[in-house]
Amino acid sequence: MADKTFQLNTGQSIPAIGLGTWQSPAGAVKAAVSLALQSGYKLIDAAYCYGNEDEVGAGLAEAFAAGVKREDIFVVTKVWATYTTRVQLGLEKSLKSLGLDYVDLLLVHWPLLMNPEGNDDKFPKLPDGSRDIIHSHNHVDTWKQMEEVLKTGKAKAIGVSNYSKRYLEQLLPHATVVPAVNQIENHPALPQQEIVDLCNEKGIHIMAYSPLGSTGGPLFTAEPIVKIAEKHGVKPSAVLLSYHIPRGSTVLAKSVTPERIKENLNLVDLDEEDQKLLREYSDKLAAEKKLQRFVYPPFGVDFGFPDKS
Numbered sequence: 001m002a003d004k005t006f007q008l009n010t011g012q013s014i015p016a017i018g019l020g021t022w023q024s025p026a027g028a029v030k031a032a033v034s035l036a037l038q039s040g041y042k043l044i045d046a047a048y049c050y051g052n053e054d055e056v057g058a059g060l061a062e063a064f065a066a067g068v069k070r071e072d073i074f075v076v077t078k079v080w081a082t083y084t085t086r087v088q089l090g091l092e093k094s095l096k097s098l099g100l101d102y103v104d105l106l107l108v109h110w111p112l113l114m115n116p117e118g119n120d121d122k123f124p125k126l127p128d129g130s131r132d133i134i135h136s137h138n139h140v141d142t143w144k145q146m147e148e149v150l151k152t153g154k155a156k157a158i159g160v161s162n163y164s165k166r167y168l169e170q171l172l173p174h175a176t177v178v179p180a181v182n183q184i185e186n187h188p189a190l191p192q193q194e195i196v197d198l199c200n201e202k203g204i205h206i207m208a209y210s211p212l213g214s215t216g217g218p219l220f221t222a223e224p225i226v227k228i229a230e231k232h233g234v235k236p237s238a239v240l241l242s243y244h245i246p247r248g249s250t251v252l253a254k255s256v257t258p259e260r261i262k263e264n265l266n267l268v269d270l271d272e273e274d275q276k277l278l279r280e281y282s283d284k285l286a287a288e289k290k291l292q293r294f295v296y297p298p299f300g301v302d303f304g305f306p307d308k309s
């Protein structure tokens, strides 16, 4: 299953599972990336805003030195919110840190602009402590820059992240290039079916983030997940990661722990009964208004997600 791939609307194949690097400490992420690539991972998910791309790049270099080939792996990075009017620059900075000539996929990290001339390169704030956001910015303009950057060949594909149905519907009529990917938070406690359905219809591949419920693993004890794990003789983490495969999505699992990095590659085939149980779990949470988003940064912007704005 570690070798499973999906096809993007660009024709590229994208691995079904990748290693996440958000909140991976600089001191640990080099080893994590290197071990992952040498253990069979083919996809690394990075971002400028994670502040660790130099170390991710060192991990890539170590893996290349050990025989992993650049053309056999799929590297993703994202244009951070302070660079959404300077997409080319944002990409160049990431490429330099990663030590690469190109990334396989470049994403718009969030559909907004934070002040590029504010008091911080990544998280500019106003005197009241809130984020310094340029509300007049139109996210479609960022996409136009993404389309230009695609022509340089330094990103083999372009896509979005954290795009709700509403934001996709604003973007698509103006897009010359349909995004290859929408990377969103996705797990049985946040199925985001309306976004997944729209993306399937438009040929936009879903990359699922925070599949384990992000830091702390709060989904590991959910009853149907434990039950399915026991049935297959695996850990709940394997069920949560495998959930995305029959949905046709790529899943990103973050870990800096060697045993977990390796065990997360062991996906299982969830049968119809398992998938039905998981759908029922999601439906029950939706009916009780208990769907749960674990990643919602304090932008104070209504991104059009139904659970919270």
Ligand SMILES: NC(=O)C1=CN([C@@H]2O[C@H](COP(=O)(O)OP(=O)(O)OC[C@H]3O[C@@H](n4cnc5c(N)ncnc54)[C@H](OP(=O)(O)O)[C@@H]3O)[C@@H](O)[C@H]2O)C=CC1
Pocket: 019, 020, 021, 022, 023, 045, 046, 109, 161, 162, 183, 184, 208, 209, 210, 211, 212, 213, 214, 215, 216, 217, 237, 252, 253, 254, 255, 256, 257, 260, 261, 263, 264, 295
């Ligand atoms: N586009 C976006 O806005 C976002 C993108 N992402 C991407 O998705 C990736 C994954 O999401 P993320 O939020 O990091 O969270 P995950 O759902 O991947 O959970 C990560 C946490 O689970 C722990 N963990 C990993 N594997 C296991 C295991 N087998 N058993 C028990 N615990 C485990 C990790 O601990 P430890 O590391 O200590 O092993 C870490 O604390 C990110 O790293 C990033 O690349 C994430 C959020 C937003």
Ligand SMILES: O=C[C@H](O)[C@@H](O)[C@@H](O)[C@H](O)C(=O)O
Pocket: 022, 047, 049, 050, 295, 296, 297, 298
């Ligand atoms: O990719 C991960 C998340 O989106 C992360 O980049 C944001 O949550 C960021 O830390 C923020 O505070 O805005």
